Amino acid sequence: MNVKDAVCPFCGCLCDDIEVEIEGDRLVGVTNACELGATKFLGGERLKSPIRREGKAWKEISYDEAIRYAADMLLDAERPLLYGWSGTHGEAQCVGVHMAELVRGVIDNTSSVCHGPSVLAIQEVGHPGCTLGVVKNRADLLIYWGSNPIDAHPRHLSRYTCYAEGFFLENAFRDRKVVVVDVRKTQTANIADEFVRVRPGGDYAILSALRTIVRGKTDTIPRMVAGVTRDQLIRVADLCLNAKFGAVYFGLGLTMIPGKYKNIRNAIELVTELNRHTKFTISAMRGHYNVYGSNEVNTWMTGYPFAIDFSRGIAFYNPGETTAVDVLARKECDAALIVGSDPAAHFPRRCIEHLAEIPVVQLDPYPNATTAFCKVQIPVAVTGVDAEGTAYRMDGVPIRTRKVLSSDYLSDEEVLSRMYALMQEALKR
Amino acid sequence: MTELLVKNAHVIDPLSGINGETMDIAIRDGKIVEEVSAAAEVIDARGMLTMPGGIDSHTHICGTKVNFGRYMSPEDMRAGRTPRRGPMHATSGYSVPTTYGNSYRYSVMGYTTLLEGAMAPLEARHTHEEFTYTPLQDTMANTLFDGNWSIMEAIRDGDVKRVAAIIAWTLSAVKGFGVKLTNPGGTEAWQWGKNVSCIRDPVPYFGVTPAEIIRSVIEANELLHLPHSVHLHCNNLGTPGNYTCTLGSLGLAPDLNPRRQTLYATHVQFHAYGGSGWKDFSSKSEPIANLVNMRPQVVIDMGQILFGRTTTMTADGPMEFNLYRLHHEKWSNHDVELETGSGIIPVIYRRKNLVNSVMWAIGLELALLTKSPWQCLLTTDNPNGAPFVRYPEIIGLLMSRRYRDAEFATIHPDTGSRVPLPAIDREMDWYEIAVMTRAGQARALGIQDLGKGHLAPGADADVAIYPIRIDEVDPSADYQKVIDGFSRTEYTIKRGRVVARRGECVVHGSNSTLWVRPKVSENYDMGKDPEFVEKFDRYYTVRMSNYPVQEQYLNRSRCIETETEL
Numbered sequence: 005m006n007v008k009d010a011v012c013p014f015c016g017c018l019c020d021d022i023e024v025e026i027e028g029d030r031l032v033g034v035t036n037a038c039e040l041g042a043t044k045f046l047g048g049e050r051l052k053s054p055i056r057r058e059g060k061a062w063k064e065i066s067y068d069e070a071i072r073y074a075a076d077m078l079l080d081a082e083r084p085l086l087y088g089w090s091g092t093h094g095e096a097q098c099v100g101v102h103m104a105e106l107v108r109g110v111i112d113n114t115s116s117v118c119h120g121p122s123v124l125a126i127q128e129v130g131h132p133g134c135t136l137g138v139v140k141n142r143a144d145l146l147i148y149w150g151s152n153p154i155d156a157h158p159r160h161l162s163r164y165t166c167y168a169e170g171f172f173l174e175n176a177f178r179d180r181k182v183v184v185v186d187v188r189k190t191q192t193a194n195i196a197d198e199f200v201r202v203r204p205g206g207d208y209a210i211l212s213a214l215r216t217i218v219r220g221k222t223d224t225i226p227r228m229v230a231g232v233t234r235d236q237l238i239r240v241a242d243l244c245l246n247a248k249f250g251a252v253y254f255g256l257g258l259t260m261i262p263g264k265y266k267n268i269r270n271a272i273e274l275v276t277e278l279n280r281h282t283k284f285t286i287s288a289m290r291g292h293y294n295v296y297g298s299n300e301v302n303t304w305m306t307g308y309p310f311a312i313d314f315s316r317g318i319a320f321y322n323p324g325e326t327t328a329v330d331v332l333a334r335k336e337c338d339a340a341l342i343v344g345s346d347p348a349a350h351f352p353r354r355c356i357e358h359l360a361e362i363p364v365v366q367l368d369p370y371p372n373a374t375t376a377f378c379k380v381q382i383p384v385a386v387t388g389v390d391a392e393g394t395a396y397r398m399d400g401v402p403i404r405t406r407k408v409l410s411s412d413y414l415s416d417e418e419v420l421s422r423m424y425a426l427m428q429e430a431l432k433r
Numbered sequence: 434m435t436e437l438l439v440k441n442a443h444v445i446d447p448l449s450g451i452n453g454e455t456m457d458i459a460i461r462d463g464k465i466v467e468e469v470s471a472a473a474e475v476i477d478a479r480g481m482l483t484m485p486g487g488i489d490s491h492t493h494i495c496g497t498k499v500n501f502g503r504y505m506s507p508e509d510m511r512a513g514r515t516p517r518r519g520p521m522h523a524t525s526g527y528s529v530p531t532t533y534g535n536s537y538r539y540s541v542m543g544y545t546t547l548l549e550g551a552m553a554p555l556e557a558r559h560t561h562e563e564f565t566y567t568p569l570q571d572t573m574a575n576t577l578f579d580g581n582w583s584i585m586e587a588i589r590d591g592d593v594k595r596v597a598a599i600i601a602w603t604l605s606a607v608k609g610f611g612v613k614l615t616n617p618g619g620t621e622a623w624q625w626g627k628n629v630s631c632i633r634d635p636v637p638y639f640g641v642t643p644a645e646i647i648r649s650v651i652e653a654n655e656l657l658h659l660p661h662s663v664h665l666h667c668n669n670l671g672t673p674g675n676y677t678c679t680l681g682s683l684g685l686a687p688d689l690n691p692r693r694q695t696l697y698a699t700h701v702q703f704h705a706y707g708g709s710g711w712k713d714f715s716s717k718s719e720p721i722a723n724l725v726n727m728r729p730q731v732v733i734d735m736g737q738i739l740f741g742r743t744t745t746m747t748a749d750g751p752m753e754f755n756l757y758r759l760h761h762e763k764w765s766n767h768d769v770e771l772e773t774g775s776g777i778i779p780v781i782y783r784r785k786n787l788v789n790s791v792m793w794a795i796g797l798e799l800a801l802l803t804k805s806p807w808q809c810l811l812t813t814d815n816p817n818g819a820p821f822v823r824y825p826e827i828i829g830l831l832m833s834r835r836y837r838d839a840e841f842a843t844i845h846p847d848t849g850s851r852v853p854l855p856a857i858d859r860e861m862d863w864y865e866i867a868v869m870t871r872a873g874q875a876r877a878l879g880i881q882d883l884g885k886g887h888l889a890p891g892a893d894a895d896v897a898i899y900p901i902r903i904d905e906v907d908p909s910a911d912y913q914k915v916i917d918g919f920s921r922t923e924y925t926i927k928r929g930r931v932v933a934r935r936g937e938c939v940v941h942g943s944n945s946t947l948w949v950r951p952k953v954s955e956n957y958d959m960g961k962d963p964e965f966v967e968k969f970d971r972y973y974t975v976r977m978s979n980y981p982v983q984e985q986y987l988n989r990s991r992c993i994e995t996e997t998e999l
Contacts, residue, residue, distance in 0.1 A: 009976040020979045094562065105517050126505050130763035130778070135555065137770025137974040138624055164974055171972050172638070248625065276764060279754065283626035285768070303503045304495075304532045304563050307510030307525025317516030319525050321507055394562065400497055400767065402558040403979055 011405040012041040013091075013388030015157050016290030016398030017164070024408050031389065031409055038158035044386075050369045050413075051383035070382045071419060074341060074365040075426040077379075081339035081363075083315065084109035087328045090292035091344030092367075093393020093405065096416035097294075097301040100343060101312075103424050106431065108314045110337065113298040114291070114345050115310045116327040121259040122288045123299070123309050124323060125268035132275055134251075134285045135399045136164040141171040142283075145247035147183040149271065150207065150257020151289045154191035160289070165251070166195070181247070183240055185210065186257060198240055206230020208263045210237070211270040217241040218277050245281050252286040259288075290398035292345075293388070297396035332358045342366040343416060348373035367416055384416050391415035436461050436473030437929060439896065442483035443903060445864055447872035448887035452864045453903065458483070460894040463929035467890050476931070480902045481923055484867050485886050486545025486895030488874035491664075491699045491734050492815040493746055494535045495549050495563035495572070497556040498767060498775040502529040502744045502816075505765055506779060509744060520941045528743040528779075528816040532566035536942070538822050540569040540933040543897025543922040546885055548878060549574040550664075550699065550814070551615060551748045553769040555975065557607035561946065561986040568942030569925075569932050571885075571895075571991075573878075575664050576609030577748050577773040578650060580621035582972075583965060585639040588649045594957065597653035597999055601951040602959035604659075606981040608948040608990075611661035611878070612654050615748035616668050617646040620774040628751040631668055631678040632685070643668050647685050651696060655689045657951040658995045660879030662690065662732075664697045670752045673708040676717035680724055688730035693879050700736025700814035702796035714788050715851040716795045722802035725809065732877045733803070734812040737796030737827050738789065739819035740844075742781045747817065750774035771972060782819075787851075790844035794852035800831055801859045806868040807876065824870070825919035831861040831869075832908035832915055863903050871897075880947065883993070894929035897922050945989035957999040 010022040014037075024045055025033030034042040054070035055062040065073075078084050086104045089097050090113050104111035115123060139146075146165050153160040161167055170176040184196035185207070193199045202210055209230040216225060218241055225234050244250055252275055258267045271286060278284040290296050299309035306312045308321035311328075324330060328347070331337045332355035339362055348356050349372065359377045366374050366381045375381055385391035388405035390413055396402050439458040444451050459469040493499050503510060503526060512527035513534065524534030539547065547567070552560045552574040564572040578584055578600060587595035600612055618629045618636035625637055632644040647665060654663045667682045669675040679701065686696035698704070707715040725731050747753060750766050753776025757764035760780055768774040782789040796818065803809035811828070815821040829836050841848070841855060849855055861869075875886020884893040901918035908915045925933035932940050959965045960977075969977045984990060 009978045011979065020976050098566070102522070105523055123504070126763075126765070127507055128763065130505055130757075130765040131501075132764065132766040134624075134766070134768035134774075135770045135974065137555075137972065138768045140974055141770060141972055142624060169971055276757075279626060280758075283624065285766075299504065300500055300559070304500050304566060306523065307503055307531050307534075308507060309504050314517075314523065317523065318514040319510070319523050319531075321510070394558065396559075400501075400559075401555055401975060402562070403975060404558065404983055404985075 007406065007408045010408050011388055011395065011403055012037050012044070013293045013386065013395065013405055014041045014044045015293055016296060017157050017160055018293050018395055018397040018403055019159055019163060020403050026409060029410060040158060045389060047386065047389065048370060051371060051381060054380060054382045056380045057378065067382070067414065070380050071422050072426060073380050075423045075430065077339045077363050077365060078103065078107045078109070078341060079427055079430055081107065083337045085328060085331055085337040085340045086111040087340060087347060088114065088343040088345030089298040090114040090295035092416040093294065093387045093391070093395060094297045094301050095393045096343065096420050097298050098305065099417060099420040099424050101302060101305045103420065103427065104312070105314050106427055108317065110313045110326055110331050111302070112311045112328040113302065114295055115299060116323065116329060117350055118256060118291055118295065119259055119288045120310060120323060120327065121265035122268045124265040125272055129269055129272050129276070131272060132279060132285055133287045133399065135401055139251045139285070140164050140168045142249040143251045144173065144179055145181050145183070145243055145250040147185065147250065147252045148192055149185040149252055149254040151253055151255025152186070152190040152192045153289065156255070157289055181243055183243060198243065200232055200236060200240060203231035205262045207258055207261065208267050208270055211267065211274055213237050214241050215274045215277055218245065218274070244278055244284070247282055250278065250282065250284040253289050254286070255289040287399060294395040296398055296400065297394065300396050329355055338362050340364045342374055344368070346372040346374050348377055367419055369413070382419055383413060384419055385411055385413035387416070393417065434462055435929060436469040437476065438469050438473040439476045439478050439483065439898065442478035442898065443481060444483045444888065445867040446485060446888045447864060447868045448875060448881055449889045458888055458896060460929045463894050464884070465888050465890050465892045465894050476924060478898050482863065482899040482901040482903050484897050485871045485888050486897050486925065486927065487543045488546040488871045488886055489544060489812065489815070489821065490548050490810055490874040490878055491550045491812045492547055492821060493550050494547055495532065495567060496552055496560035498746050498777060499529060500559070500563065501765055501767065502746050502777050503531065505763060505777065506744060519937065519939070521938050528820045532563050536567040536569045537938045540925050540938055541921055541936050542824065542919065543899065543925050544570060545895035545925065545927050546571045548610065551613055552576050552607070552609060553773050553775070554603050554607045554609070555769050555772055557609065558982050558986060561608060561982055564944055564946055565988045568944050569927055569938060571945045571947060573610035573947040575611045575613035576604055576607060577613050577615060579614045579617045579748065580773045582771045583968060584650070585621070585636060585641050585646065588641045588645050589639060593649050593652045594656065594999055596649050597656040597997070598953060598957035598959050600653055601657055601953045601957070601997065601999065605950045608946065608982045608987055610948055611659065611664050612650060613664045614647060614650060615666040615773065616670065616752065617643040619668055619751055620748060623751040623774055624768050629668055632681050644685055647682060651686060655695070656998045658997055659949055659951065660993055662694050662697050664699060666699050666747070666749060667704045670703045670749055671756065673706050673710050673714045675704055675706050676721060679704040679721060683724055683728070683731050686730050693876055694732040695730040697877055698731060698733045700812065700817065701733040701799055702736040702738065702792060702818065705795050705799060711788055714791055716791055716798060716853060718795045718798035718802055719853055722799055726804050732808050732810065733799065734810040735796045735800050736812060736814040737818050738782050738792050739813065739823050739826060740782050740784045740789065740793065741819065742779070743816045743819055744777065744779045745817045746775065746777040748773050748775045750776040752776065753778055756780070770974065784844045787845040787847050790848040791851050793844065794848060794854040797830055797837065798852065798854050798857065800869070801857045806861070806865040807873045809869070810873045810877065811869040825916040828866055828919050829912040829916045832866065833912040834858060834860050835909060836912040860909055883947070894926060896926040898924040943988060945991050946987045947991045947993060949993045949995060951995045951997045953997050953999040
């Protein structure tokens with residue numbers, strides 16, 4: 005049996021044109037997906053049941069036991085951390101927020117180690133953006149800045165930008181110009197009409213130089229800025245000013261370098277300035293398929309996109325203090341629930357050392373680096389494969405992922421709802 | 434079976450023709466009934482003003498742009514925080530509260546039904562998700578068609594039935610309630626960084642004019658027999674001299690529906706400006722109100738501003754960019770492929786600012802100069818003019834000349850020469866306020882037959898009981914009592930149970946979503962129209978099969994099926 009228009013639960017592109025082939029209870033073929041997406045659909049060896057650490061060994065336990073353990077752990081904790089959320093559906097994220105509120109915990113998602121700085125910049129200067137289809141149908145200039153879609157978001161170019169059919173472009177491929185700004189010659193740089201190779205850490209200066217040129221103060225630009233010639237900067241500024249519709253897509257190459265959110269702020273202000281001359285938009289290349297959904301859910305439920313601390317009953321937000329990395333590095337939290345992410349693979353060593361010292365429960369279909377730090381891991385269904393639910397694409401478009409396979413695994417939402425019910429019951433008593 | 438009896442209530446229920454009678458209201462299983470058994474729970478409402486639950490016919494509470502208003506504004510979130518308490522979750526936000534914040538604060542003010550003013554079809558799922566977390570009100574969404582490519586093409590081809598068919602397909606797919614046009618044509622032009630100047634200015638590429646869009650969509654709306662009329666945010670919002678454009682737009686509406694208006698024009702305050710620039714900016718509320726007075730087919734809402742900080746948000750992307758260039762605050766924009774757009778900026782309306790002072794006067798003038806309260810409803814275009822928690826202040830201003838004069842004395846001294854407000858003596862009465870805050874909304878939205886906006890047997894048991902003794906309070910003098918009374922109900926009853934009591938919400942609640950499914954013949958099913966399907970496949974970035982909002986997203990779905998002429 006083939007299922008059409010399945011939704012890929014890998015990256016923020018959230019491609020919804022995937023065809024999967026099902027034989028019995030197995031997924032045997034994937035069409036239209038990129039390699040990353042196909043691998044996610046085809047999956048790997050999953051945990052068969054929840055496991056609990058007993059000394060140096062793992063013991064298989066029931067879902068009831070595992071859920072009870074997690075509920076008790078959170079109820080006993082003085083400063084629980086509920087982290088991850090980008091790799092699960094919105095319905096589960098909503099339960100997570102209610103749980104954090106109930107136990108006065110800190111809830112944070114993976115933005116705190118990816119596009120957190122972009123959120124901070126947006127909170128200072130706003131965000132001129134659009135849905136991906138606006139770019140697909142109109143853009144004649146694309147700027148990939150500190151992002152490398154060919155490797156990280158493989159279908160971004162073909163489905164939404166350079167190679168996608170555009171209503172207002174006669175020959176989309178030929179009529180669009182591509183600028184790539186990066187510190188090294190990436191795969192994406194190979195297809196650029198203009199590759200701007202910046203000296204590491206020089207992005208802020210380049211953005212300021214472009215803003216200066218757009219404002220007509222070209223004379224003040226030195227011959228070289230952060231390894232880039234003035235001539236090239238003028239060429240890029242001209243491309244921007246002469247475009248009918250320009251779109252900037254930036255990645256961690258801009259957010260996670262020195263200057264952090266100031267870089268994003270500068271990029272947004274460049275785009276805002278360009279809107280006085282032509283049409284320009286800017287957007288973040290979000291990583292996890294539903295990291296943006298986690299920001300959205302947190303925002304409508306608590307007021308803030310990430311890093312929310314309920315310890316005083318109200319929702320309190322102070323990135324740098326209430327972000328997961330900081331709460332762990334200060335050795336504050338005394339229990340952690342990890343959902344839909346793998347902090348042990350991404351967090352600084354000090355944070356992981358603390359994770360090793362406190363009880364940790366993880367919800368994940370697969371063993372991962374964080375498994376090594378868990379007391380209990382609860383395998384769940386994979387959203388988009390054997391569970392369905394809402395995900396928000398990198399541009400904010402919500403799409404319902406499909407359940408293409410049946411399995412006995414519970415979804416994140418089911419596991420969390422049972423956990424939440426136990427917690428509510430315990431607190432009533 | 435659950436029964437409730439509200440005894441000795443002092444009732445104003447305009448749709449039932451009741452103006453200040455002391456009576457009992459019997460409720461069984463969420464509905465108003467003739468009588469209940471002796472076992473019913475009793476609420477003594479002696480001497481308290483009792484009305485149908487409040488209805489907001491134009492507010493921004495849920496969806497992509499509202500949530501982005503929160504996302505970009507931690508300073509606003511910090512300005513309104515409450516902890517988890519009883520069945521109430523924690524809330525944040527002042528001008529753009531979290532969903533629970535909206536729901537609790539509206540409930541405390543006696544509001545039980547809310548219409549989200551602008552939902553982009555492509556992002557409808559988001560609006561419905563937030564509705565689920567707005568548990569104490571029934572919800573519905575106006576759906577944006579202002580920059581819809583297929584509709585503009587059908588208009589260019591002169592095919593109004595096709596316009597109607599596209600609206601029918603879209604409303605059913607996205608579980609929308611009404612048809613919204615926000616700066617028709619302008620939102621498409623803005624995707625090129627342009628705008629349309631007024632209703633005769635053609636939309637780039639598509640060649641149709643806003644006037645053609647407004648007229649065709651009105652006709653299509655009536656072919657589909659939708660409960661609500663077309664809901665229009667006129668072109669040219671916020672610019673000096675825009676009143677001529679507004680008069681032209683309102684003048685386009687024929688009188689096609691005997692049960693309600695044919696055109697609902699929203700937040701008209703922002704569209705009633707005279708002058709050729711900011712220097713000679715002035716009020717043109719009089720010609721607008723005069724036109725409304727002569728045309729029963731038009732209903733407007735105020736879009737009142739109040740002084741202080743708020744957040745502006747609208748599908749009108751180009752307008753927000755212009756506003757950004759005036760205020761130089763942070764600016765967000767979000768264009769939506771093939772459909773519409775949106776923009777957000779925070780603003781502060783200041784008494785010391787002449788333009789803001791004139792704007793303040795215009796909203797009040799529109800309400801006071803429109804003879805029938807059924808034709809000018811109370812809104813702030815929440816949160817654009819002011820957050821909805823400030824509605825009671827507007828009620829106070831409409832009911833008290835003294836209060837208006839006191840406020841007028843504090844605003845920019847040159848305002849008097851530019852506005853007619855100081856010469857207006859009218860003071861509205863309780864009945865008129867009831868019309869402007871619930872009955873008028875129910876009629877304008879076409880939901881009175883669904884049991885909204887009145888207290889006759891069969892109606893939904895949505896009731897607001899205010900701690901105001903209307904026979905003892907002189908609103909003209911005691912306006913502060915009016916404001917306090919409308920700020921906090923003694924009881925808010927939703928679907929037959931008490932949901933809020935003296936400022937506290939007492940249950941978790943569960944909303945219903947009202948949406949429309951027009952029944953069209955096979956020939957007009959756009960889901961099977963080859964041209965429509967091909968266009969969708971080629972130019973949207975979401976597959977057509979993934980576009981419709983699944984029923985799972987509707988909490989207590991209330992589908993309104995309409996018989997159509999297609």
